[in-house]
Amino acid sequence: MxxxxxxxxxxxxxxxxxxxxxxxxxxxADLLRSLHLKRQPASTLSLLVLTRNQEEQVEGFIRDLLxxxxxxxxxxxxVLVDLxxxxxxxxxxxxxxxxxHIRLMKLPSEEPGPAYEAAHFLCTGKVSxxxxxxxxxxxxxxxxxxQSVWK
Numbered sequence: 001m002x003x004x005x006x007x008x009x010x011x012x013x014x015x016x017x018x019x020x021x022x023x024x025x026x027x028x029a030d031l032l033r034s035l036h037l038k039r040q041p042a043s044t045l046s047l048l049v050l051t052r053n054q055e056e057q058v059e060g061f062i063r064d065l066l067x068x069x070x071x072x073x074x075x076x077x078x079v080l081v082d083l084x085x086x087x088x089x090x091x092x093x094x095x096x097x098x099x100x101h102i103r104l105m106k107l108p109s110e111e112p113g114p115a116y117e118a119a120h121f122l123c124t125g126k127v128s129x130x131x132x133x134x135x136x137x138x139x140x141x142x143x144x145x146x147q148s149v150w151k
Contacts, residue, residue: 027108044075046125050112051080052134055088061133061142062096078102079122083134084110 047065051058062080069076078101080093090106097104103122107114112132131142 044126045069046077046079046123046128047131048079048081048123048128049131050083050134051085051089051093052083052110053085053087053089054133055085055092058089058133059092059096065131066099066101076101077123077125080104082106083112084108 047069049062049065054061062078066078069078078099080097080102082090082093082105084107093104093106096102105122112134116130
C-alpha cells in the first residue's frame with residue numbers, strides 16, 4: 001500500500017495510463033463491433049471505399065455505384081471506411097450503411113494504411129477493388145472506369 005502515498009506526479013502518471021487504457025479498449029470495441037456488423041455470405045465482389053471530408057459528393061457517388069453494381073447482378077458488398085472526416089461525411093455514411101450489403105468502419109486516422117489492413121478482414125469477396133475518395137475525385141469518370149472493368 002506504499003504506492004498510495006506517492007507524489008502528485010505518480011497520480012498524474014496513473015491517471016494518464018488509465019485514460020490510455022480506456023481509450024484503447026473503446027477503439028478496440030468499436031473495431032470489433034464494425035467487424036461483426038451484418039455478417040453475410042461470401043460475395044463475389046468487395047468494393048472498399050475510402051473517404052475523408054467528401055460530404056458534397058459521397059452520397060451521390062455511393063448511390064450511383066450501388067445502381068451500377070446492382071444492374072450488373074453481381075453479388076457484392078460495399079465496405080465504407082471514413083478516415084477521420086471533420087465534416088458531415090460520417091453521418092452520410094451511417095445513413096447509407098443501413099443497406100444489408102454495406103459495412104461501415106470509422107478510423108481515427110487520416111492514413112489509408114490501417115484501412116487497407118482492415119479490408120483484409122472485412123472484405124469477403126473473391127475480387128476486391130479499392131476506391132479512394134480522399135482527394136478531388138471526378139466521380140462520373142471513376143464510375144465509368146469501374147463499369148469498364150466489369151465489362
